[in-house]
Amino acid sequence: MYRVVKKRLLAPAIALLEVDAPAVAAKVEPGQFVIVRVDELGERIPLTVMDFDREKGTITIVVQNVGYSSALIIAMNEGDKFEDFVGPLGVASEIENHGTVVCIGGGLGIAPIYPIARALKNAGNHVISVLGSRTADLLILEEEMRSVSNEVVIATNDGSKGVQGFVTDGLAEVLAQGHQVKVIWAIGPMIMMKAVVEYTRPLGIKTIVSMNPIMVDGTGMCGACRISVGNETKFACVDGPEFDGHLVDFDLAMKRLAYYKDEENRAKARLECDHEGGHH
Amino acid sequence: MAEIVEKPKKVKIPRHAMPCQDPKVRAHNFEEVATGYTQETAIEEAKRCLQCKKPKCITGCPVEVLIPDFIAKIAEGDFEEAARVLKIKNSLPAVCGRVCPQESQCEAKCILGIKGESVAVGRLERFAADCGMKAGEVEFEKVAPTGKRVAIIGGGPSGLACAGDLAKAGHAVTIFEALHVAGGVLMYGIPQFRLPKEIVQTEITNLKKMGVEILTNQVVGKITSVDELMDNGYDAVFIGTGAGLPYFMEIPGENLNGVYSANEFLTRTNLMKGYKFPDYCTPVKVGKNVAVLGAGNVAMDSARTALRLGAENVYIIYRRSRNEMPARNEELEHAEEEGIQFRLLTNPVSIQGDERGWVKSLTCLRYELGEPDASGRRSPIAIPGSEFDIPMDTVVVAIGQGPNPLVTTSTPGLVLNKRGNIVADEETLMTSKPGVFAGGDIVTGAATVILAMGAGKKAASGIDQYLKAK
Numbered sequence: 001m002y003r004v005v006k007k008r009l010l011a012p013a014i015a016l017l018e019v020d021a022p023a024v025a026a027k028v029e030p031g032q033f034v035i036v037r038v039d040e041l042g043e044r045i046p047l048t049v050m051d052f053d054r055e056k057g058t059i060t061i062v063v064q065n066v067g068y069s070s071a072l073i074i075a076m077n078e079g080d081k082f083e084d085f086v087g088p089l090g091v092a093s094e095i096e097n098h099g100t101v102v103c104i105g106g107g108l109g110i111a112p113i114y115p116i117a118r119a120l121k122n123a124g125n126h127v128i129s130v131l132g133s134r135t136a137d138l139l140i141l142e143e144e145m146r147s148v149s150n151e152v153v154i155a156t157n158d159g160s161k162g163v164q165g166f167v168t169d170g171l172a173e174v175l176a177q178g179h180q181v182k183v184i185w186a187i188g189p190m191i192m193m194k195a196v197v198e199y200t201r202p203l204g205i206k207t208i209v210s211m212n213p214i215m216v217d218g219t220g221m222c223g224a225c226r227i228s229v230g231n232e233t234k235f236a237c238v239d240g241p242e243f244d245g246h247l248v249d250f251d252l253a254m255k256r257l258a259y260y261k262d263e264e265n266r267a268k269a270r271l272e273c274d275h276e277g278g279h280h
Numbered sequence: 281m282a283e284i285v286e287k288p289k290k291v292k293i294p295r296h297a298m299p300c301q302d303p304k305v306r307a308h309n310f311e312e313v314a315t316g317y318t319q320e321t322a323i324e325e326a327k328r329c330l331q332c333k334k335p336k337c338i339t340g341c342p343v344e345v346l347i348p349d350f351i352a353k354i355a356e357g358d359f360e361e362a363a364r365v366l367k368i369k370n371s372l373p374a375v376c377g378r379v380c381p382q383e384s385q386c387e388a389k390c391i392l393g394i395k396g397e398s399v400a401v402g403r404l405e406r407f408a409a410d411c412g413m414k415a416g417e418v419e420f421e422k423v424a425p426t427g428k429r430v431a432i433i434g435g436g437p438s439g440l441a442c443a444g445d446l447a448k449a450g451h452a453v454t455i456f457e458a459l460h461v462a463g464g465v466l467m468y469g470i471p472q473f474r475l476p477k478e479i480v481q482t483e484i485t486n487l488k489k490m491g492v493e494i495l496t497n498q499v500v501g502k503i504t505s506v507d508e509l510m511d512n513g514y515d516a517v518f519i520g521t522g523a524g525l526p527y528f529m530e531i532p533g534e535n536l537n538g539v540y541s542a543n544e545f546l547t548r549t550n551l552m553k554g555y556k557f558p559d560y561c562t563p564v565k566v567g568k569n570v571a572v573l574g575a576g577n578v579a580m581d582s583a584r585t586a587l588r589l590g591a592e593n594v595y596i597i598y599r600r601s602r603n604e605m606p607a608r609n610e611e612l613e614h615a616e617e618e619g620i621q622f623r624l625l626t627n628p629v630s631i632q633g634d635e636r637g638w639v640k641s642l643t644c645l646r647y648e649l650g651e652p653d654a655s656g657r658r659s660p661i662a663i664p665g666s667e668f669d670i671p672m673d674t675v676v677v678a679i680g681q682g683p684n685p686l687v688t689t690s691t692p693g694l695v696l697n698k699r700g701n702i703v704a705d706e707e708t709l710m711t712s713k714p715g716v717f718a719g720g721d722i723v724t725g726a727a728t729v730i731l732a733m734g735a736g737k738k739a740a741s742g743i744d745q746y747l748k749a750k
């Protein structure tokens with residue numbers, strides 16, 4: 001169980017892994033996540049489900065190398081096994097036919113937005129996807145997104161593809177075309193999600209974001225993942241991860257992400273020394 | 281060895297102290313604090329027992345351990361037999377000997393305690409159980425399978441005890457545990473220095489040898505549900521999901537960096553072995569000054585853990601006075617010896633942070649004791665204008681836990697009380713849903729290991745009767 005059956009590099013530091021986990025695959029819905037542990041010594045790492053195949057019994061995740069544990073995950077090969085793979089966790093996205101919806105994926109956020117866009121399209125929505133990345137080479141899953149969207153707008157910071165600028169510039173372009181957008185899903189780095197909700201707040205368009213705070217158990221037992229939503233404390237792992245973006249306190253959430261900066265750097269330094277020593 | 285059954289005459293032998301690591305040394309390591317009786321001390325202590333005809337001590341034990349019987353075996357030097365006698369009533373004696381609040385249970389009732397010092401039942405229980413474990417392989421009688429299947433949700437003391445008894449009765453048992461290891465609070469909450477994890481794992485291995493199947497990484501309510509388990513061929517279900525939902529004080533500043541729930545702080549340290557970071561990958565962070573809010577076992581464990589992780593000043597902040605502190609006596613004594621500082625009749629009102637969102641100080645209010653309230657306890661009253669600030673880097677909130685709603689909200693037809701605990705029949709522990717039983721902290725609210733274990737056993741007998749009648 002929990003064997004990697006397929007691995008594909010999507011960008012230099014981003015890997016897609018298809019993992020054998022039939023019981024999870026039988027139950028998962030778009031918007032949910034899993035928690036994995038690479039080995040006995042490992043951290044519990046939350047990762048959003050990018051895709052699932054109920055018949056094959058597999059779950060697909062997309063992982064970006066940002067630190068020690070994610071580096072270990074993207075170094076895994078086909079045939080390697082995760083020690084633990086828990087899920088599905090969190091509340092599934094509320095999928096219904098709203099009419100026209102916009103799905104915004106920024107950077108790695110394109111992976112979690114993919115199953116949501118697909119479900120929204122299958123539910124009869126007109127799905128306009130706005131995909132953003134720093135530069136064209138880092139844009140992931142473009143073809144997959146095209147296959148589940150009615151329209152796709154791309155924004156790159158350096159202008160190497162599509163609109164030059166941020167996903168909010170891509171969104172501005174969509175809105176300028178006069179679409180009656182009912183709901184927006186925005187997933188990506190917190191700073192991006194914050195920019196989107198600030199943009200849509202005065203327009204009064206409902207904007208759903210997917211929060212990714214630091215987690216431990218993912219079952220509502222530890223409170224590590226607490227965020228403030230409408231001045232109430234919520235546990236992102238069981239109450240979310242999706243929330244009404246206009247109610248989320250992003251400044252607090254971003255500060256909380258820096259909780260273990262020192263320790264992360266220590267772990268990273270160790271990774272580098274392990275590599276020099278040839279351990280991994 | 282005949283003289284041991286004779287009652288001691290006039291000479292009173294004092295209760296034997298528990299050998300412990302030096303407080304100065306142990307405050308910096310995660311090794312077990314109490315090192316355990318030697319054989320000689322155990323025999324001496326066992327001889328203090330009067331072998332009462334109507335042993336009062338048993339009435340104080342929630343599972344009615346055959347106390348004089350196992351103690352007699354220790355006095356005879358037959359430690360393995362002592363362990364066997366213990367196991368008749370208690371499936372986790374090595375755990376209970378260490379963590380039971382004996383002073384309010386078995387030892388509180390011991391006849392010797394009326395005029396002098398009670399027999400050290402807990403310490404003897406630990407001694408015998410450890411001997412039994414060292415002796416290794418426990419023999420299990422093979423029982424004829426009944427063909428019935430029972431699903432147990434949660435691998436804490438209640439679930440483990442229930443599983444053990446059901447397996448002994450010949451039922452096929454599967455435990456569904458949310459975390460990556462079974463053991464519940466025994467693994468994620470109670471620290472290594474009080475309850476070595478190897479002991480818990482040995483008990484779990486024994487259960488597996490009895491044929492109990494343990495599936496980890498199974499969050500019931502998500503991957504499956506109680507109704508699905510019943511539909512998929514389980515003849516009965518036991519819910520033992522504990523009290524795992526952390527309460528916060530709901531004071532300003534609680535979401536600052538540096539504020540932990542006790543559950544998170546202890547889980548990072550114990551379950552994820554954060555004290556061995558970076559060899560183990562999960563970090564846990566304490567600053568120079570640490571405040572622990574609360575005064576129960578959870579608070580003492582958090583405070584002593586913080587000390588071992590390198591904090592210089594660790595404070596227990598509690599609104600009432602020493603007499604009301606709910607922690608076990610031994611934990612309070614150990615905490616004090618190790619240098620934990622008690623700030624009693626003091627209550628936090630807010631946590632101040634710096635511009636980067638980190639804890640900077642704790643603002644507290646002083647209290648005094650007023651008239652006794654309905655419960656007979658003198659209730660604390662705030663002294664107006666007594667606010668003061670203590671510089672602080674880390675705050676651990678240990679004011680209690682409630683029931684986790686994942687299972688209860690995904691099980692239609694399950695009757696809960698207003699606190700969210702499951703309502704179960706007192707005799708059988710069957711819930712409002714036929715074939716679904718519940719016990720432990722999910723029913724009683726946060727209680728003790730032995731009560732949870734006792735509930736697991738009671739439910740096992742309820743389930744056995746239910747399955748036989750089916």
Ligand SMILES: Cc1cc2nc3c(=O)[nH]c(=O)nc-3n(C[C@H](O)[C@H](O)[C@H](O)COP(=O)(O)OP(=O)(O)OC[C@H]3O[C@@H](n4cnc5c(N)ncnc54)[C@H](O)[C@@H]3O)c2cc1C
Nearest residue numbers: 046047048062063064066067068069070212213214257264
């Ligand atoms: C519900 C949820 C879903 C997620 N889905 C994915 C996913 O599909 N793919 C993926 O690659 N990552 C995802 N993440 C983030 C992922 O869990 C973290 O990137 C990972 O834990 C980092 O571990 P590390 O040891 O490699 O890095 P660390 O050394 O721990 O951290 C490196 C950097 O990443 C930041 N970071 C740490 N934790 C998180 C976090 N939880 N979210 C965002 N940034 C973080 C830190 O601020 C730090 O700067 C998700 C997180 C959550 C909570």
Ligand SMILES: Cc1cc2nc3c(=O)[nH]c(=O)nc-3n(C[C@H](O)[C@H](O)[C@H](O)COP(=O)(O)OP(=O)(O)OC[C@H]3O[C@@H](n4cnc5c(N)ncnc54)[C@H](O)[C@@H]3O)c2cc1C
Nearest residue numbers: 434436437438458464465469500522720721727728729732
């Ligand atoms: C830090 C701390 C110190 C303590 N010290 C003492 C002490 O010294 N003496 C004493 O007697 N008592 C002590 N207690 C209390 C004692 O540990 C508990 O009363 C006891 O563990 C309750 O047992 P339980 O089986 O009901 O639940 P738990 O031990 O809480 O076990 C519940 C299990 O169910 C699992 N679970 C929860 N939800 C799900 C789900 N949806 N699906 C699958 N599995 C699930 C959990 O992961 C857990 O493993 C302490 C508690 C804590 C937290």
Ligand code: SF4
Nearest residue numbers: 341345376380385386
């Ligand atoms: S189980 Fe606990 S209460 Fe019962 S005899 Fe043992 S230590 Fe005492």
Ligand code: SF4
Nearest residue numbers: 329330332337390391
């Ligand atoms: S009451 Fe005390 S002296 Fe009497 S049997 Fe029990 S432990 Fe021994």
Ligand code: FES
Nearest residue numbers: 218220222223237
């Ligand atoms: S991760 Fe522990 S409560 Fe959410």
